[in-house]
Amino acid sequence: MSKKIFNLPDLGEGLPDATIVEWHVKEGDSIRLDDNLVSMETAKAVVDVPSPVSGKVLRLAGGAGDVIVTGHWLAEFEMDLSMPQRAEGQDTGHHHGGSAPPPPAAAETAAPAAKPENAEKADAGTVVGAMQVGDAVITEAAVASGGVKAVPAVRATARKLGVDLSRVRPTGVDGTVTMQDVKAAAANPALLQTANAAPAAAPAPAATQRSPLSQSGKPMRTQPPSVAASGQPEQLKGVRRNMARVMADAHAQVVPTTLVDDADLHAWIGKQDITARLIRAIVAACKAVPALNAWFDGEKLSRTLHPHVDIGIAVDTEDGLFVPALRNADMLDAQGVRAGIQRLRAQVESRSIPASELTGYTISLSNFGMFAGRYATPVVVPPCVAIIGAGKLSHDVVAVMGGIEVHRRLPISLTFDHRAATGGEAARFLKALLDDLALPN
Numbered sequence: 097m098s099k100k101i102f103n104l105p106d107l108g109e110g111l112p113d114a115t116i117v118e119w120h121v122k123e124g125d126s127i128r129l130d131d132n133l134v135s136m137e138t139a140k141a142v143v144d145v146p147s148p149v150s151g152k153v154l155r156l157a158g159g160a161g162d163v164i165v166t167g168h169w170l171a172e173f174e175m176d177l178s179m180p181q182r183a184e185g186q187d188t189g190h191h192h193g194g195s196a197p198p199p200p201a202a203a204e205t206a207a208p209a210a211k212p213e214n215a216e217k218a219d220a221g222t223v224v225g226a227m228q229v230g231d232a233v234i235t236e237a238a239v240a241s242g243g244v245k246a247v248p249a250v251r252a253t254a255r256k257l258g259v260d261l262s263r264v265r266p267t268g269v270d271g272t273v274t275m276q277d278v279k280a281a282a283a284n285p286a287l288l289q290t291a292n293a294a295p296a297a298a299p300a301p302a303a304t305q306r307s308p309l310s311q312s313g314k315p316m317r318t319q320p321p322s323v324a325a326s327g328q329p330e331q332l333k334g335v336r337r338n339m340a341r342v343m344a345d346a347h348a349q350v351v352p353t354t355l356v357d358d359a360d361l362h363a364w365i366g367k368q369d370i371t372a373r374l375i376r377a378i379v380a381a382c383k384a385v386p387a388l389n390a391w392f393d394g395e396k397l398s399r400t401l402h403p404h405v406d407i408g409i410a411v412d413t414e415d416g417l418f419v420p421a422l423r424n425a426d427m428l429d430a431q432g433v434r435a436g437i438q439r440l441r442a443q444v445e446s447r448s449i450p451a452s453e454l455t456g457y458t459i460s461l462s463n464f465g466m467f468a469g470r471y472a473t474p475v476v477v478p479p480c481v482a483i484i485g486a487g488k489l490s491h492d493v494v495a496v497m498g499g500i501e502v503h504r505r506l507p508i509s510l511t512f513d514h515r516a517a518t519g520g521e522a523a524r525f526l527k528a529l530l531d532d533l534a535l536p537n
Contacts, residue, residue, distance in 0.1 A: 098175040100149050104164045107136065107143050113165045114138045115333040116158055117249040118275050125153050129180050133171065136164075137249050137334040141447050145170075150179035160275075161247065163333060246273040249334070251414055252447040257282040263289045335416030346477045349394055353519070354511045355526050356471045359533035360494070362503035368537065370506070371437060371463060372430040374486055377532035378461060379405050379426045384528035385521050389458050391479035392516035399516055400479075408457030408480070409437060410464075411444045418444045419477075421457040465489065470507040481516045484529070485509035506533065 107114060117135040121127050133147040134156075155172040157164060164170055175181060244261045246254070250273055254261045261273055264281045265288075268274040281287050332340055359377075382389035382405045391400040405426040408419040420440040422428075428436060443449035459481070462474045465488035474483040487507030494503045508529065512522045 098177060099154070100151070100173045100175050101169050102133075102148050102171045102173065103168055104136070104166050104170045105145075106166050107138050107145075111138055111166065111338060113163050113337075114143075115249075115337075116160050116162045116164065117142055118160055119156060121153050121156075123153055123156055126176070127151065127153060127173075135249070138338075141449065141451065142249050142252060147173075149173050149175050149181055151175040161333070163331065163337075244273060245271055247333075250275055250278055252445075254278045256446045256448075260288065265289055335413070335418065339416045342477055343475055346475050349478050350476045351514045352473065352476055352511050353514045353522070354473045354509055355519075355522055356507065356509045357526060357530060358492070358505040358507050359530045360503050360505055361489075361533065362494075362501070362505075363534060363536045364504075365536045369430055369434055370486075370489075372433040373533060374461060374463065374484070375407060375422070375425050375428075375433045376430070377529045378407060378459065378484055380532040381525045381529040382426070382459065385525040387517045387521040388482040388512055388525045390481045390516060391458070392481050392513055393479060394515065397515075399481075402458040405459065406457045408460035408483075409440060410460065410462040410474075411441055412467075413444060415447075418449070418454065419457070419460060420444060420449055420453050421455070459483070461486070465507065471509045474509065474511050476511055476513050478513075480513075482510065482512040482522070482525070485511070508533075 114136040120132045127147045129150045130146045152174040266273045386401045407422045407425045411418045460483045463486045470487040472485045474485040510526045
């Protein structure tokens with residue numbers, strides 16, 4: 097009998113780990129070379145990992161929701177030598193071990209990985225949004241509007257299949273919507289509920305206690321009763337896990353400084369695409385002051401100025417923050433900018449965006465004002481030098497020659513790495529951006 101250990105390969109993004117979304121086999125099943133073995137969630141996408149061999153599945157390293165460290169064992173197979181096999185060394189990037197997998201230890205996985213052999217519970221290890229810990233199942237605290245419980249991979253699949261999660265009847269632990277629930281609803285719309293179940297009645301309030309009286313007959317102040325926190329710790333996964341790493345690295349590496357001002361849009365003629373105008377203004381500023389359309393290497397103290405403008409567009413999702421790159425923004429007209437942004441947003445929402453589209457931008461934009469907020473200090477992510485934040489539009493009273501007027505204005509925040517650019521360069525960049533935004537069209 098020939099056994100083979102399959103270690104989690106680097107899924108092409110250089111990330112230290114990935115999260116199990118769904119196994120496509122179970123222990124004891126037979127599988128053929130290159131058949132889908134497991135779906136893994138990385139910081140950028142849900143990736144189907146194929147089987148490296150043909151044979152029988154002996155062991156699987158954990159269940160849905162478990163985090164597996166890159167390079168550590170994922171599955172063990174008994175190879176069927178009568179079936180096609182991949183030659184050794186052909187599966188580049190896959191790490192192979194010896195004849196028996198080491199027991200999964202805490203240092204190897206960010207969450208308990210091995211399932212107990214006697215755990216034969218319904219949906220244990222297949223409920224997306226649940227994490228196997230011993231004999232218990234802990235549901236991930238992913239509650240959206242309407243009280244729908246589902247983890248990011250399930251939400252992404254539901255969006256891709258056009259399934260309304262609020263109408264899916266959950267079968268997972270504690271009312272969690274599983275991947276199987278979503279796929280079943282997509283295959284048979286008759287399974288969708290016509291309305292959400294009524295929320296559980298709130299517990300009746302405890303009887304009011306009267307405060308003890310002092311000798312003067314007035315109520316005495318008492319210490320509030322101790323309250324034990326009822327929340328459960330939630331391990332960050334996928335996009336949010338990577339975002340936490342990126343933000344921590346940026347905080348440690350960058351020397352940020354922020355300038356703020358308001359763009360006066362009073363001269364605009366007709367209805368215009370604000371985001372497209374922002375992109376155009378950033379391009380104009382990059383041409384006027386190239387120092388901020390640059391990368392900076394803090395170790396070598398070197399700066400790279402870019403002749404083209406690739407703008408990272410911050411896209412907020414339930415799964416976390418994505419920053420896809422709008423390539424060659426300096427070559428696009430307003431229609432091209434809008435088409436490019438819509439394409440990137442659709443790819444982000446469906447989790448189908450290539451990893452290559454999430455790196456390599458030369459400057460970035462956060463249009464947070466579409467939700468709320470006037471000014472901010474957005475995070476500069478190395479190697480970029482600058483990020484522009486656009487706040488919420490407002491109508492402000494403005495002093496003009498001979499009186500006052502009400503103008504529509506757009507708050508702008510420019511955060512830059514002061515190691516790579518001077519205050520004067522940043523101020524000139526901001527002025528060039530504001531001047532372009534002030535043009536009639």
